[in-house]
Amino acid sequence: MAGNIEQPNLITCIVERGEADRVVEAALTAGAEGATIYYGRGTGVRQKLGFAGVFITPEKEVILIVTRPEETDAVFEAVVQAARLYEKGRGFAFLHKLDRAVGFL
Numbered sequence: 001m002a003g004n005i006e007q008p009n010l011i012t013c014i015v016e017r018g019e020a021d022r023v024v025e026a027a028l029t030a031g032a033e034g035a036t037i038y039y040g041r042g043t044g045v046r047q048k049l050g051f052a053g054v055f056i057t058p059e060k061e062v063i064l065i066v067t068r069p070e071e072t073d074a075v076f077e078a079v080v081q082a083a084r085l086y087e088k089g090r091g092f093a094f095l096h097k098l099d100r101a102v103g104f105l
Contacts, residue, residue, distance in 0.1 A: 026082035
């Protein structure tokens with residue numbers, strides 16, 4: 001690695017299907033340069049609830065956002081607010097410290 005370049009961070013956010021576009025828009029407004037969205041299917045709580053679990057949709061959208069250290073806090077907070085993650089059952093987000101990344105400007 002060259003010089004003293006700070007390592008980027010990775011914000012991962014998992015939300016209900018159909019919510020990702022709004023979350024990504026908020027992240028871009030907060031300083032993110034882009035995002036990747038893909039689809040997933042959740043397991044766990046739905047199976048434990050049995051018949052009542054049919055009301056919990058397993059389809060999810062997973063959002064990956066690579067950020068520079070100086071923009072990470074603002075982007076993370078924007079994601080939390082846009083996805084309403086402070087409300088129970090809306091999804092979750094977490095932050096990874098990346099040791100190396102290539103192709104990220």
